[in-house]
Amino acid sequence: MAGLILRTVTKRFADAAAPAVDAVSLDVAHGEFLAILGPSGCGKTTLLRLVAGFERPGAGEIRLGDRLVADGRTHVPPEDRHVGIVFQSYALWPHMTVGENVGYPLRTRGVRGAEYRSRVAAALDVVGLGSAVDRRPASLSGGQRQRVALARCLAMAPDLVLLDEPLANLDVHLKASLLDEFQEFRARTGATMLYITHDQSEAMALADRIAVMNQGRVEQVAAPETLYHAPATAFVADFIGRGGVVAATVPQRADQGRALIEIAGHRAFVRAVPEQAAGRALVCLRPEDLALADDGLPARCRRARYQGGEWLVDVTVEGQEGRPLQLLAKPGTVPEPGTPVRVRISDGWVIPG
Numbered sequence: 001m002a003g004l005i006l007r008t009v010t011k012r013f014a015d016a017a018a019p020a021v022d023a024v025s026l027d028v029a030h031g032e033f034l035a036i037l038g039p040s041g042c043g044k045t046t047l048l049r050l051v052a053g054f055e056r057p058g059a060g061e062i063r064l065g066d067r068l069v070a071d072g073r074t075h076v077p078p079e080d081r082h083v084g085i086v087f088q089s090y091a092l093w094p095h096m097t098v099g100e101n102v103g104y105p106l107r108t109r110g111v112r113g114a115e116y117r118s119r120v121a122a123a124l125d126v127v128g129l130g131s132a133v134d135r136r137p138a139s140l141s142g143g144q145r146q147r148v149a150l151a152r153c154l155a156m157a158p159d160l161v162l163l164d165e166p167l168a169n170l171d172v173h174l175k176a177s178l179l180d181e182f183q184e185f186r187a188r189t190g191a192t193m194l195y196i197t198h199d200q201s202e203a204m205a206l207a208d209r210i211a212v213m214n215q216g217r218v219e220q221v222a223a224p225e226t227l228y229h230a231p232a233t234a235f236v237a238d239f240i241g242r243g244g245v246v247a248a249t250v251p252q253r254a255d256q257g258r259a260l261i262e263i264a265g266h267r268a269f270v271r272a273v274p275e276q277a278a279g280r281a282l283v284c285l286r287p288e289d290l291a292l293a294d295d296g297l298p299a300r301c302r303r304a305r306y307q308g309g310e311w312l313v314d315v316t317v318e319g320q321e322g323r324p325l326q327l328l329a330k331p332g333t334v335p336e337p338g339t340p341v342r343v344r345i346s347d348g349w350v351i352p353g
């Protein structure tokens with residue numbers, strides 16, 4: 001069963017040079033957790049607002065389950081879409097108790113009595129705040145407030161949960177513990193979730209799949225590991241993980257997903273799509289694919305940063321100074337900035353796009 005389907009959804013704001021959301025198509029399965037990841041201004045929030053019904057698409061269509069909720073003629077209003085939204089600002093009422101906050105949307109829909117109480121209690125239990133029902137939001141930590149917001153969304157038993165940077169206001173430690181909570185929340189509810197973030201570590205930790213957006217378009221939708229190891233475009237390769245994209249020549253057609261590459265006269269074998277043709281290409285080389293060695297790609301050390309345990313070393317290939325590669329080195333083996341080095345390439349990926 002489908003959770004959410006977008007077909008060539010486009011939104012252009014008046015006077016804007018380019019669409020904020022540009023022909024986006026997505027299929028989110030029922031119960032799937034999909035993260036929308038991209039830099040500021042790429043259209044994530046606009047996409048979420050289109051799904052919620054706060055914006056109308058200029059073209060394309062949106063389906064929730066088997067219901068058409070938006071196209072050129074149809075516009076189902078937000079309150080009739082059965083979509084729950086959790087914002088980064090929590091949006092809790094300070095004068096209400098935790099229980100009243102969670103129950104508010106139920107009340108406005110006429111749910112009362114035993115059903116009201118049991119739904120509020122169940123939602124608070126899921127987020128581990130069953131005992132906080134009579135407290136005020138002001139007496140809770142940021143993480144607890146976000147859990148109340150989550151419970152309020154849950155109490156409505158929505159078909160789809162939209163999460164708009166829900167961890168953005170929290171410090172690093174709270175973020176880590178809430179990441180665990182989200183995972184549990186997910187396992188318990190089985191709800192379809194769309195999670196907006198510009199933080200790749202959140203997206204990687206939580207999502208079944210990630211849609212990477214750039215300038216209103218979806219560049220790739222894939223499982224986190226696929227995005228990391230086989231990025232479809234140079235933008236995805238740069239945005240996910242630590243950079244490392246250089247220009248290379250592919251002297252001959254790939255053979256069974258292996259391609260010979262040549263960079264600055266040095267040759268190595270890396271992964272590629274089976275149909276990768278010969279010619280010029282960009283290659284993604286991750287830090288764990290590279291190591292300082294006696295023999296290998298001629299490069300120059302630019303700088304090194306201590307990371308605890310190991311050093312992260314930036315090196316550049318002659319003629320490609322704008323495209324640094326990063327590799328890890330043990331303490332005591334780190335070259336001085338400016339030193340010529342050799343880099344062994346043990347793996348990599350020819351970017352097909």
Ligand SMILES: Nc1ncnc2c1ncn2[C@@H]1O[C@H](COP(=O)(O)OP(=O)(O)OP(=O)(O)O)[C@@H](O)[C@H]1O
Nearest residue numbers: 013014016020039040041042043044045046047198
């Ligand atoms: N109501 C609006 N009117 C005009 N332009 C808008 C409106 N809302 C968003 N935009 C523009 O649309 C583009 C996408 O904005 P959007 O807020 O969707 O990006 P985002 O990826 O969510 O960014 P951020 O991570 O900074 O929130 C931007 O260029 C933005 O300036």
